[in-house]
Amino acid sequence: xxxSPRIRKHLLACLSVFSFLLVSAAQAEELGWPEKEELTFGxxxxxDMAPIAIAYEQGYFEDEGLYVTIExxxxxxxxxxxxxxxxxxxxxxxxxxxxxxxIGFGTSAHIITPFSMDLNGNGITVSNEIWEAMKPxxxxxGDGKPVHPIKADALKPVVDEYxxxxxxxxxxxxxxxxxxxxxxxxxxxxxGIHPGYYAPHRGDITGQIDADALLSxxxxxxxxxxxxxxxxxxxxxxxxxxxxxxxxxxxxxVVTDYxxxxxxxxxxxxxxxxxxxxxxxxxxxxxxxxIRAAMWLDENDNANRPEAVKILAQSNYVGADYxxxxxxxxxxxxYEKGDKREVPDxxxxxxxxxxxxxxxxxxxxxxxxxxxxxxxxxxxDDWYKATAEKVYRPDIYATAxxxxxxxxxxxxxxxxxxxxxxxxxxxxxxxxxNFVYDGTKPNEYIEQFPxxxxxxxxx
Amino acid sequence: xxxxxxxKRAMPMSTPSRLQREIRARTLPVLLSLIGIAGFxxxxxxxxxxxxxxxxxxxxxxxxxxxxxxxxxxxxxxxxKAEAFYERQEKRNADRVAKDPDYVPKIRAYTGKETFLDQIxxxxxxALTGFVFAALIAIPLGIAIGLSRSLSIAMNPVIQVLKxxxxxxxxxxxxxxxSGVYTTTDPMFAxxxxxxxxxxxxxxxxxxxxxxxxxxxxxxxxxxxxxxxxSLNALQHTWRxxxxxxxxxxxxxxxxxxxxxxxxLIAAEMLAQNPGLGxxxxxxxxxxxxxxxxxxxxxxxxxxxxxxALDRGMLALQRLLSWDKSSATR
Numbered sequence: 001x002x003x004s005p006r007i008r009k010h011l012l013a014c015l016s017v018f019s020f021l022l023v024s025a026a027q028a029e030e031l032g033w034p035e036k037e038e039l040t041f042g043x044x045x046x047x048d049m050a051p052i053a054i055a056y057e058q059g060y061f062e063d064e065g066l067y068v069t070i071e072x073x074x075x076x077x078x079x080x081x082x083x084x085x086x087x088x089x090x091x092x093x094x095x096x097x098x099x100x101x102x103i104g105f106g107t108s109a110h111i112i113t114p115f116s117m118d119l120n121g122n123g124i125t126v127s128n129e130i131w132e133a134m135k136p137x138x139x140x141x142g143d144g145k146p147v148h149p150i151k152a153d154a155l156k157p158v159v160d161e162y163x164x165x166x167x168x169x170x171x172x173x174x175x176x177x178x179x180x181x182x183x184x185x186x187x188x189x190x191x192g193i194h195p196g197y198y199a200p201h202r203g204d205i206t207g208q209i210d211a212d213a214l215l216s217x218x219x220x221x222x223x224x225x226x227x228x229x230x231x232x233x234x235x236x237x238x239x240x241x242x243x244x245x246x247x248x249x250x251x252x253x254v255v256t257d258y259x260x261x262x263x264x265x266x267x268x269x270x271x272x273x274x275x276x277x278x279x280x281x282x283x284x285x286x287x288x289x290x291i292r293a294a295m296w297l298d299e300n301d302n303a304n305r306p307e308a309v310k311i312l313a314q315s316n317y318v319g320a321d322y323x324x325x326x327x328x329x330x331x332x333x334x335y336e337k338g339d340k341r342e343v344p345d346x347x348x349x350x351x352x353x354x355x356x357x358x359x360x361x362x363x364x365x366x367x368x369x370x371x372x373x374x375x376x377x378x379x380x381d382d383w384y385k386a387t388a389e390k391v392y393r394p395d396i397y398a399t400a401x402x403x404x405x406x407x408x409x410x411x412x413x414x415x416x417x418x419x420x421x422x423x424x425x426x427x428x429x430x431x432x433x434n435f436v437y438d439g440t441k442p443n444e445y446i447e448q449f450p451x452x453x454x455x456x457x458x459x
Numbered sequence: 460x461x462x463x464x465x466x467k468r469a470m471p472m473s474t475p476s477r478l479q480r481e482i483r484a485r486t487l488p489v490l491l492s493l494i495g496i497a498g499f500x501x502x503x504x505x506x507x508x509x510x511x512x513x514x515x516x517x518x519x520x521x522x523x524x525x526x527x528x529x530x531x532x533x534x535x536x537x538x539x540k541a542e543a544f545y546e547r548q549e550k551r552n553a554d555r556v557a558k559d560p561d562y563v564p565k566i567r568a569y570t571g572k573e574t575f576l577d578q579i580x581x582x583x584x585x586a587l588t589g590f591v592f593a594a595l596i597a598i599p600l601g602i603a604i605g606l607s608r609s610l611s612i613a614m615n616p617v618i619q620v621l622k623x624x625x626x627x628x629x630x631x632x633x634x635x636x637x638s639g640v641y642t643t644t645d646p647m648f649a650x651x652x653x654x655x656x657x658x659x660x661x662x663x664x665x666x667x668x669x670x671x672x673x674x675x676x677x678x679x680x681x682x683x684x685x686x687x688x689x690s691l692n693a694l695q696h697t698w699r700x701x702x703x704x705x706x707x708x709x710x711x712x713x714x715x716x717x718x719x720x721x722x723x724l725i726a727a728e729m730l731a732q733n734p735g736l737g738x739x740x741x742x743x744x745x746x747x748x749x750x751x752x753x754x755x756x757x758x759x760x761x762x763x764x765x766x767x768a769l770d771r772g773m774l775a776l777q778r779l780l781s782w783d784k785s786s787a788t789r
Contacts, residue, residue: 033559038567045745056570062547065555069570072742074732085638087650221745228513244747248513315754316572319746 031403032281034065039286042073042082042091045221045318046238047329048118048267049092050308051349053317055293063292064285072316075219076175077107083270084109090286092117093270096177096365098391103366105200105374106177110273114396115287116357117267117294119348121328122180122257123242124187126155126234127227131252131336133158145339149259149432152191159193159212162233172218172226172235176207179266181215182368183257184236188213189451190260190433197373199459207372209459227251238266239328239347240320246334247324253335255432258343262430263352265361276396287400291355295410298350305330353416357397359423360439362388367442371452373459384442394423518753523760526753534574541569573734579761582724582735585652586769589659590720596660597667597716598709602697604668605675605705622665626658626723630730633657651733655724662723663716670715674708675701710777717773721766736762 039061043049052070055061061068071088073079080097082088084107098111126134137154138146162169173181176198185195196211198204208214218226223241226232228250235241236257245251257264269290276283296304309326312318318325327334331344348354363384369375379387398418404410427438435448447455500520510517518526545566552564573581604611637653678701686700728737740758743751 033555033562038570059547062551065551067548067567067570072732072745074741078732087638221747224513224747248747250513313748314572315742315746315748319742319748319751321748324748 031284034282034285035279036089036282037065038067038069039089039282040069040071040087042071042079042088043317044076044079044092044219045072045320046092046121046267047240047312047318047325047347048121048238049317050297050312050329050347051117051290051293052092052269053311054296054308055289057311058293058296060289060292061286064289066282066285066289068286070316076178080107080111080270083111083272086272089275090269090271093268094175094178094180095265095268095361096179096182096369097175098268098270099362099365099387100177100369100374102391103369103375103387105369106205110390111270112273112276112391112393113268113270113357114276114283114393114400115269115290116265116355116361117269117290117349119263119266119352119354120256120258120345121266121347122183122236122238123253123333124184124234124236124255124257125223125227125242125245125251125253127230127232127251128249130155130158130233131254133161134254146336148255148335148341150254151432152188152193154191155188155254156192163212169213170232171213171215172223172232172237173215174220174223174237175217176205177365177369177374179257179264179365180236180238181207182365182372183260183264184215185368185372187236187255187260187432189449192451194451195372197453197459199373199376201376202459207374209373224248224250240318240324243324243327243334244320246327246337247321249337252337253333256333256343256346258346260432261428263345263348263354265354265358265364268357276393283396284400284403287396288404291397291401291404292409294350294355295414298348298354302331302344350414355397356416356421357392357394357423358425358439359385359388359392359394360425360428360437362392363439363442364437367437367446370442371446371449373453377458378443378455381441381443385440388423392423394421512752514747514752515749518756522753523756526750526757529750530575530754530757534576537571537574540571544569544571575739575758578734578736578739579765581652582728582737583765585655585735586659586717586720586724589656589724590663590717592656593660593664593716593720594667594713597664597712598671601668601671601709601712602675602701602705604672606697606701611672611676618665618668622669624662626662626727627730629658629661630654630727633661634731649734651731654731655727655733655735658727659720659724663720666715666719667709667712670712671705671709674705674712677708678704706777706781710773710781714770714773714777717769718766721762721769725762 041052043052056068056070073082073088073091076094076097079088079091079093080101083091083093084101093111093113095113095116098113100106101109101111134150134154135146137157138150141147159169171184173184175181188195194210194212195215196207196213197209198207199209206216216232218232218235220237220241223235223237224244227235227245228248234251234254242253242256246253257266269287271283297308306326309322309329312325312329313320313322327340328343328346331342331346332340333343333346334340345351366375366379366384366387370379401410401415402418405412405415424439427436429436431437435445437445443455446452453459504519504521507517507519548566552562552566555562556564604614634654637650637657641650641653682700682704686696691699724735725737725740727733728735729741730737732738732741736758740755743754743758
């Protein structure tokens, strides 16, 4: 059949448009190519950055066609600013950071989180001197070792003594909206030690109003050095910086966050809302890679953990000694030197739906922000829910997880049922002070605490 | 007077032959340097074993020496990983082109970590770039100030105040300005590079301006008179008379400046976490592993050696360019 070159050209053009439509239709069902392929992710030197390191080292990012550079950041502020100004495409973040940024406490920007990174993983460490002073107040068990969990009741007389002597009792936490800040406050307040209020509407963001213990910010990797220098008497930080204190012989971890609130949500992966809208395929793909990494980390009862520790010990990731990192990552935790106890769930990366971004987790952080005055006025329960929905994005997570299930890379039973999941965990017990948390009733929850702002209270 | 000559004078000599004297004159300095280094190593290792830190003993020379080997091994391992990365990437690109013919494959740079050797190169490159830019501004400015008394008086207070500003004060300003002004989607230079480079430049500008100006202002009157007699125009006067006459002082400024450039850069990299040796040191400090101290010391030694090499390089350049060889002794 003879067709003139000109007509042939037209035909070809039509054909290619048609085939393009076909191809893109097919891809919409699968998953589109990433719009942005070269990404830079930030992290802070903590073991719970593991999903990012593993997704890189196991090639999960590359499997998604993503070429990721991973950069350690100096502190949480620098990291958050990096994500906001675009120097970083995404980062290992404190759960409170996307929430606080979105509601405008501190730096204001709309950050979202499609992926929770882990559960638990923090501890509170005090200096040797404080530990010696606390010890007489702690009951001992049969073998002469202290009974766990150790409550802040044991610390209270020590703090009172320091205050009576006119010495400020300083403690370190990593960031005003960090899990560590809220956990340390929770623990102290449960023992009757007032950790102080914030009053941002009056420009007071030190968080030391009415405080018995003065909390201030220190970057995680510097915690042991600051404790050693005597600037602070204790701190709350993620691993390996509690175990580091034991190894260096400069302090004693007294309580883990697992004991303060069993299986509490920890870090999240944060990106800007703009990024997620501009690069939807990239977003879903990076979540896929992170889910696979989290699965790998918890696979076969933590079988891969030793290998993960080896990777984390590299100087470009966490960089601490293998033994220090291994302590917590492989399910044991050393309190006082020689007092090593089993904590199999100290670091949870995938089990118990650890990676699913629950609205109720976001709301818990919001309740603590209100409790300590970072949110200066009352908010309605609806506001809490609406804010959580703005920041936590289980929809993106579900898309990513579903595509992994469809490709046979994951099992449906390891995930919540995406059709029925409301995003609210059942009322949670297992807090050190036995209060129950129900994410659907945040105001009722805040009312219960003896120490903390009450409804209608404005500083 | 250097130590070698001092030593020679102190030694009683028994009429040595000329050859002997020659040999002694050449070997003695080398021998003395070696003794100095050996003495230093002995003091270091004995002091090190007596200092205990929370990260274990302070590393001695042998620990640092092993660390150099390890750092090199890490470098090689990372290079091998990089190669594998490129291979995988090519394969992935090919696969994608097969599925998606419109795709224009692109090779992306290796995403792994910068090794110690990479960091050294980054630092040297950044310091030199900052220094060169500073020289390009400082030397013409210095000549202008040296030639014009009124300009000199006008500029003096500004320069005197800007000169002692610490790099740590410049850095936040530079960082904010760069991220505010330099906003391209496809940047040719990394912002971190620009931040470090500009900070270095700002700090090593002033010694060069001041020394050049002084050098130019204090030219021998006779030379100026020669220029007048030959009735050279302003440009010729500067090029033929002023510049050659002030070369020794310009180089003094440049040597001061390159030393400052190097010191400032390490501090800037540490503070801003910009890639380079400063970041390497800070990262290791944060890692707090049992090898951190020896790695930091290894980096410190490299920093020292490079600083020394830069200074010697500048001296060699001065010897090459200056008519007055005696001005460039050490």
